[in-house]
Amino acid sequence: xxxxxxxxxGGSGSRTTLGVPWSGTLALLFLFALATRLVFxxxxxxxxxxxxxxxxxxxYLDLAAGLMNGExxxxxxxxxxxxxxxxxxxxxxxxxxxxxxxxxxxDGAYLPVRIFQAVLGAGTCLLLALAGARCFGATTxxxxxxxxxxxxxxxxxVRPLMPEMLYISLVVGAVVCLxxxxxxxxxxxxxxxxxxxxxGMASLTRPEGLAVGALLLAWLTCxxxxxxxxxxxxxxxxxxxxVACLVPWVVRNQISMGSPLxxxxxxxxxxxxxxxxxxQRIRLNWDEPAYPERHVIVGWQxxxxxxxxxxxxxxxxxxxxxxPAAYVEIRLRQVWNSFPLWPKEMxxxxxxRAIRARCPDLDQTALVDVPNYVTIPEVIRxxxxxxxxxxxxxxxAPNLKAxxxxxxxxxxxxxxxxxxxxxxxxxxxxxxxxxPFMIILAANGLVLLYDRKRTKPGPRARNASANEPSLPT
Numbered sequence: 001x002x003x004x005x006x007x008x009x010g011g012s013g014s015r016t017t018l019g020v021p022w023s024g025t026l027a028l029l030f031l032f033a034l035a036t037r038l039v040f041x042x043x044x045x046x047x048x049x050x051x052x053x054x055x056x057x058x059x060y061l062d063l064a065a066g067l068m069n070g071e072x073x074x075x076x077x078x079x080x081x082x083x084x085x086x087x088x089x090x091x092x093x094x095x096x097x098x099x100x101x102x103x104x105x106x107d108g109a110y111l112p113v114r115i116f117q118a119v120l121g122a123g124t125c126l127l128l129a130l131a132g133a134r135c136f137g138a139t140t141x142x143x144x145x146x147x148x149x150x151x152x153x154x155x156x157x158v159r160p161l162m163p164e165m166l167y168i169s170l171v172v173g174a175v176v177c178l179x180x181x182x183x184x185x186x187x188x189x190x191x192x193x194x195x196x197x198x199x200g201m202a203s204l205t206r207p208e209g210l211a212v213g214a215l216l217l218a219w220l221t222c223x224x225x226x227x228x229x230x231x232x233x234x235x236x237x238x239x240x241x242x243v244a245c246l247v248p249w250v251v252r253n254q255i256s257m258g259s260p261l262x263x264x265x266x267x268x269x270x271x272x273x274x275x276x277x278x279x280q281r282i283r284l285n286w287d288e289p290a291y292p293e294r295h296v297i298v299g300w301q302x303x304x305x306x307x308x309x310x311x312x313x314x315x316x317x318x319x320x321x322x323x324p325a326a327y328v329e330i331r332l333r334q335v336w337n338s339f340p341l342w343p344k345e346m347x348x349x350x351x352x353r354a355i356r357a358r359c360p361d362l363d364q365t366a367l368v369d370v371p372n373y374v375t376i377p378e379v380i381r382x383x384x385x386x387x388x389x390x391x392x393x394x395x396x397a398p399n400l401k402a403x404x405x406x407x408x409x410x411x412x413x414x415x416x417x418x419x420x421x422x423x424x425x426x427x428x429x430x431x432x433x434x435x436p437f438m439i440i441l442a443a444n445g446l447v448l449l450y451d452r453k454r455t456k457p458g459p460r461a462r463n464a465s466a467n468e469p470s471l472p473t
Contacts, residue, residue, distance in 0.1 A: 022138065025142060026126055026129060026145075029125055029126060029129060029142070029145045029146060029149060030122050030123070030125065030126055031122075032146070032149050033121060033122035033125040033126075033145075033148070033149035034118060034119065034121075034122035036149060036150065036155050037118035037121055037122065037155055037158045038115070038118055040155050040156065040158070040159070041111070041114050041115070041118060041158065041159060044159065044363075044365050045111075045114055045158075045159040046111055047110075047111075048109065048110050048111075049110070050110075050160075050161070051159055051160075051362075051363070051365070051366060052159060052160040052362075052366050052367040052368070053362050053366050053367065053368040053369075054160050054162055054367060054368065054369060054429075055369075056162060057160055057161045057162060059075070059079055059090070059091060060091065060095055060096055060099060060161060060162065060163070061099065061161060062075050062076055062077070062079070063075060063088075063091060063093075063096035063099075064096045064097075064099035064100040064103060065100075067096060067097065067100035068100045068103055068104055068108075071085070072087060072256075073087060073088060073089075073093060073096070073252075073256075074086055074087055074088050075088055075090065078291075080265075080266055080269045080293075080309075081265045081266070081268070081269060081293075081305045081306075081308035081309045081312070082265065082305055083305060086305075087256035087257055088257075088265070088305060089253050089257060089261045089264050089265050089305070090264055090265050090266050090305070091264050091266065092163075092203070092204050092205055092206060092207060092249075092264050093204055093249060094163070094166070094201060094204040094205045095162075095163035095166055095205055098116075098166065099113060099161065102116060110161065113161055114158055114159055114161075117157075117158040117159075117165040117166070118158045120158075120165045120166060120169045121154055121155075121157075121158050121165050121169070122149070123169060124148065124154075124165075124168060124169045124172050124436065125145045125146075125148045125149045126145065127169070127172045127173055127176050128141075128144050128145050128148050128172060128436050128439065128440065129141040129142055129144055129145030130176055130180075131144070131172065131175060131176045131179055131440060132144035132145070132440045132443060132444070134176070134179045134180055134406070135179060135404070135406035135407070135410075135440060135444070136406075136440070136443075136444040136447065137447070139447050140440065140443045140444045140447050143443035143446060143447065144436075144439050144440045144443040147388075147439050147442070147443060148435075148436055148439050151384060151388075151435065151439070152377070152380050152381045152384050153381050153384070153385070153428070153432055153435070154432070154435070156365065156367060156377065156381070157367065157429065157432065159367070160367055162429070163205045163206060164429050164432060164433075166205050167202055167205040167206045167209065167433065168432065168433055168436065170198045170199070170201050170202035170205060170209075171198070171199065171202050171209065171212055171433060172436055173194070173195075173198040174194075174195045174196075174198035174199040174202065174212075174213075174216060175195075175216070175409070175413070175437075177191045177192070177194040177195035177198065178191070178192075178195050178216060178219065178220060178224065178409070179406060179409070181220075181224055181225060181226055181234065182225070188230075188234075189233075189234075189237055191234075192220070192234040192235070192237040192238040192241075193237050193238070193240075193241045194241075195216065195220075195238055195241075196237065196238040196239065196240065196241030196242040196245075197241045197242075197244075197245060199212060199213040199216055199242055200213070200241060200242040200243070200244065200245025200246055201245055203242075203245070203246060204245060204246070204249060207263050207264055207266075207267065208420060208430075208433070210262070210263070211416060211420065212413065212416065213242055215412055215413065215416055216238075217235070217238060217239065217242075219408075219409050219412065220234060220235055220238055221235055223405050223408060223409070224405075225405065246262065249262075250262055257304075257305070257306070259306055261306070265305050265306055265308075265309040266309070267309065267313065268308075268309035268310060268311070268312035268313035268314075268316070269293065269309065269312050270424060270425050271312070271313055271316040271317075271424065272293070272312035272313065272315055272316040274316075274330070274331070274334065274424065274425055275316045275319050275320055275327055275330065276315055276316055276319040277292060277293075278330050278334070279319065279323070279326055279327075279330060280292075282330070282333070293308075293312060296315070297311045297312060297315070331422050331423065331426075334425075334426045335418075335421050335422050335426045336426070337369075337370050337421075337426040337427050337428065338417075338418075338421040338426035338427060338428065338430055338431040339389075339418070339421065339426075339431060340373060340382050340385065340386075340428075341386060341389060364376060364377055365377050367429075369427050369428075369429070370427065370428075371428060381428075385435070388435065388438055388439060388442055389438065391441075391442030391443075391445050391446065392438040392441050392442045392445070394442075394445045394449075395441045395442055395444050395445025395448065396411070396441065398445075398448055399441065399444065407441070410437040410440060410441055411441075413434055413437050414434045414437055414438060417430070417431060417433055417434040
């Protein structure tokens with residue numbers, strides 16, 4: 001296996017051939033990552049139950065049930081803008097399709113889905129090790145892989161029936177393919193094709209995949225190490241595979257819903273909830289009815305799914321335009337949900353209270369959208385993230401000073417995630433999408449610190465050097 005480091009402005013740097021020991025270490029990494037996840041599932045997640053307080057699980061299960069029953073892609077009860085028993089685009093389709101496929105083979109059992117997600121998580125650790133090795137060398141790669149393998153949030157999120165593990169593995173795969181592009185190889189096509197395919201499938205898993213795809217395309221076009229003569233071909237291959245993944249979904253929506261929808265009809269609700277509705281909840285102490293959107297949006301019952309989503313989007317935009325200061329205050333409060341960097345553990349979010357009230361049987365390992373970080377697993381997760389963030393910050397300056405193209409790609413992905421956390425939605429599981437990239441940079445920071453201490457002469461060596469006679473000129 002050939003791994004090359006690329007830390008300079010000009011593209012690929014020195015090459016290192018890594019043979020059997022590297023392959024054996026990767027195998028050990030995969031087994032370690034898989035074992036930690038399977039042990040967690042064996043102790044805390046082996047039953048036919050939903051152990052976590054994430055309400056979106058019910059929606060994905062409902063969509064998967066519709067596919068299994070031959071009803072098509074539709075929900076059985078009114079959900080957000082969707083109407084029961086009618087074609088819907090309320091969620092991207094890939095994860096419900098995966099659920100339906102696994103349920104069809106294993107008779108609806110939850111454990112095979114969780115094992116599948118554990119395998120995806122372990123595979124992502126391998127991909128991250130390759131990405132780290134490509135960017136900064138084999139040592140950084142292996143540290144990155146083992147850090148992700150032991151990262152508590154990534155171990156625990158194999159249990160909920162949610163698309164996070166599938167989405168993150170696809171995004172990391174897309175990034176790895178781009179990082180391995182070689183400016184000297186004029187015949188390569190599989191890497192841009194693989195990257196376009198992975199990010200296209202990621203966009204069918206979570207809508208933010210479209211924004212990540214646009215960022216990767218910009219990096220491929222402007223900053224990739226490819227020579228100009230072959231860069232255009234790589235861009236066309238990337239775009240072709242990316243678009244090919246999305247076409248079936250767009251055509252289906254045109255036929256079933258009368259509109260070539262690319263984004264799910266859930267974005268308007270998200271923005272509305274994170275602006276107008278949140279203002280009602282935390283600033284006006286609103287006595288909120290059940291399903292508030294059905295009471296607030298005039299003519300809700302007579303609208304189509306797309307009209308409902310557009311109406312919520314319009315009301316959110318009107319609120320933001322007329323109340324910019326209130327919106328900024330709301331978003332500054334909510335961004336902590338994604339980046340809990342300062343001590344606010346005892347704060348109790350309204351969504352957390354509602355989930356705990358509806359699900360009193362949730363144990364300490366239960367994942368919720370807005371944790372308070374007071375249970376032991378939550379405290380471990382938040383402090384692991386804070387330590388990771390410190391390591392990430394420590395590595396940014398030296399890598400930027402080196403003008404490293406991979407560093408710019410990783411920082412761009414992290415910045416895009418932070419941007420969406422502020423303006424759209426902020427949750428721990430959304431920030432997890434870029435935790436692997438912060439892990440790479442933090443691991444490289446550790447390697448740089450070790451190298452600096454190892455090469456720095458001690459006091460005795462410095463005294464001996466100072467007492468040496470100078471050579472005659």
